Structures are given as structure tokens and as C-alpha cells.
Amino acid sequence: MSKINPNASSLIDGYINSRAAFAQEILSLLRKLIHKADNNIVEDWKWNVPVFHTKEMVCGIAAFQKHVSVNFFNGAKMSNKHLLFSGDCNAKNIRTLKFVTTSEINKVQLLDYFKEAFLLTKNAKPKLENNKEIEIPELLQQELNKNKLAKNNFENMAYTYRKEYALHISGAKQEATKLRRLEKVILNLEKNLKIHQWDKS
Numbered sequence: 001m002s003k004i005n006p007n008a009s010s011l012i013d014g015y016i017n018s019r020a021a022f023a024q025e026i027l028s029l030l031r032k033l034i035h036k037a038d039n040n041i042v043e044d045w046k047w048n049v050p051v052f053h054t055k056e057m058v059c060g061i062a063a064f065q066k067h068v069s070v071n072f073f074n075g076a077k078m079s080n081k082h083l084l085f086s087g088d089c090n091a092k093n094i095r096t097l098k099f100v101t102t103s104e105i106n107k108v109q110l111l112d113y114f115k116e117a118f119l120l121t122k123n124a125k126p127k128l129e130n131n132k133e134i135e136i137p138e139l140l141q142q143e144l145n146k147n148k149l150a151k152n153n154f155e156n157m158a159y160t161y162r163k164e165y166a167l168h169i170s171g172a173k174q175e176a177t178k179l180r181r182l183e184k185v186i187l188n189l190e191k192n193l194k195i196h197q198w199d200k201s
Contacts, residue, residue: 037114
């Protein structure tokens with residue numbers, strides 16, 4: 001497990017209390033369900049949002065202007081037995097749920113998802129750091145070469161996040177789609193955001 005922020009719980013308290021009323025209610029409920037799913041969950045604070053660990057990061061919650069999101073960092077490996085995940089996710093591993101009110105949250109189903117996510121992490125085999133070179137799409141490399149800030153942020157990201165960005169561009173079949181994605185990628189790299197941190201509203 002990576003180093004945990006010792007002030008995580010108080011930072012999360014402050015984060016929740018500083019959000020809009022609708023978001024406070026959702027965030028508080030999500031936090032409660034996460035702890036109910038696993039008594040050994042560890043709260044952490046990364047990328048200025050709350051995240052939750054067992055052996056490694058399992059999920060994160062974040063408030064936006066009009067919704068609250070839950071990111072399951074290994075969501076692609078989950079069964080999605082209640083069909084809560086949509087099929088339009090571009091990220092390789094992450095799956096996201098969005099809520100605008102607590103009435104949208106099926107507590108039983110979401111608790112199932114949290115339990116499964118934590119169980120996956122506990123049963124995961126240790127993996128070696130992957131230092132292989134990433135094949136950067138030419139279009140992305142060209143734009144990074146023009147933008148020092150975006151390039152620096154990209155190069156300082158972990159292997160997994162750089163690979164997700166590369167796949168996000170190379171996975172587009174239409175040239176027009178690649179260009180649209182590329183524009184959004186550069187804008188978010190300038191903000192030093194990973195794909196799962198994008199505001200999808």
C-alpha cells in the first residue's frame with residue numbers, strides 16, 4: 001500500500017462540508033456505505049479528493065457542480081451484476097457511477113459493488129511495476145511537443161495513467177473523434193488531471 005495521508009479523515013470531513021448541500025448528502029452516504037462494506041477500509045486523500053484503500057486503492061468519490069461520482073479503480077474486473085456501469089467508459093480499468101440525489105442510490109446494490117471491489121483487491125496477486133515503453137499515438141506526441149505544461153504533467157504521471165491517455169486517443173476509430181478527444185486530453189493534462197478525474201458533466 002502506498003503512503004497514507006495522516007490527515008486524510010479530517011481532509012475528507014472538510015471536503016464534504018465545503019460542497020453544495022446536495023453533494024454533502026450524497027458524499028456522506030457513499031462514505032458510510034464504503035465503511036459498511038469493509039471494516040478495514042483505510043481513508044486516504046489523493047488528487048484533492050477522498051479515496052479508499054485495502055491493499056491498494058479501491059475507489060474514490062468526488063463532487064462536481066451538478067453531480068457526485070464514484071470511481072472504481074478496478075471496475076473493469078467487476079461483475080457489474082446489477083448493471084450499474086454504463087457501456088460507454090473509455091478508461092481501461094476504471095468504472096464510474098454518477099448521482100445527483102441520494103434517491104438515485106440503491107443502497108443494497110451499491111453496497112454489493114463496494115464489497116466486490118474490496119474483495120477483488122484483497123485477492124489480487126502482487127504485481128511488478130510495469131516499466132515498458134508506452135506507444136504514444138503520433139497525434140498526441142505532436143500536441144505534447146507543442147505544450148510544455150501538458151507534456152511535463154503527462155510524463156510525470158504513473159505508467160497506468162499515461163497508458164490510459166494513449167489508449168484513449170488510439171482507441172478512436174474516426175479521425176474526427178481522435179481530434180475531439182485530443183483537444184480534451186490536452187486541456188485536462190494542462191490541469192494535471194487523470195482520465196477518471198475529468199468532469200463528465
